[in-house]
Amino acid sequence: MNRTFVRVMIYVVRFAGAVAAVWGVAYAINGATQAEGSITVQVSPGPGVVDSLRLTGVELPPGVGFRGADLSLQVWKSTVIEQVVARADVLVSGLCAGVAALLLGPLLASVLDGEPFRRGNPARVAWLAVLVVVSGSAGALPGLASAAVLGRVGLTGTFVVTPALSWLPFVGAAFLSALAVAIGAGRHASPVPGR
Known part of the structure; x- marks a missing residue:
């Protein structure tokens, strides 16, 4: 293993984590400054709204319009909470990336030192899963922000929020949890005392 490459990767990971955390916070703060402006809501037609692949009987209130070719609404007069919560996924993900970079630094350093079962590594990997x-x-x-926006403009029955959750992170977390258990078992089986 090229030790210089691993050391460089440790610094790259820390830098990327710091950038992600700062970007997430800045993006949310920028959203707060967009209050009273427009907010885009990804939606799907509600029950009984679609007829022959056309929207029928839909009257949009003032300040609401369709945006682009996809089915999304542009709604004006947004609130600070709507704007921040609409960007909260980037905020949370950025902060998580920052914390993950702090956890990965010592983890990569222990691998570089030839001690992957070092004390604390199982907990670090478990926290990465979290x-x-x-x-x-x-x-x-x-989606919560979109639901609040639809409720504010009275379109809750006409449109429903398009879900945005993916199952992939949860599968990844399961693999990381299994890795944490394996590292913990390997550490207890290690013949080197105190490692």
């Missing part, structure tokens, strides 16, 4: 679940679950937050 961060993956939290980041993956954050994908539901824009």
Whole structure:
């Protein structure tokens, strides 16, 4: 293993984590400054709204219009909470990436030193699994904002929020949890004391 490459990767991971955390916070703060402006809501037609692949009987209130070719609404007069929650997935994911970078640094360093079963590594990997679940679950937050926007403009029955959750982060978290258990078992089986 090229030790210089691993050391460089440790610094790259830390830098990328810091950038992701700062970007997530900045993106959410920028959203707060967009209050009273427009907010885009990804939606699907509600029951009985679609007839022969056309929207029928849909009257949009003032300040609401279709945006682009996809079925999304552009709604004006947004609130600070709507804007922040709509971007909260990026905020949470960025913060999770920042914490993950702090966890990965010592983990990669222990591998570089030839001690993958070092004390604390099982906990680090387990926390990485938690961060993956939290980041993956954050994908539901824009949907909450979209539901609030639809309720505010009285279109809750006409449109439903398009779900944005994926099962992939939860599968990844399961693999990381199994890895944490394996590292913990390997550490206890290690013949080197105190490792």
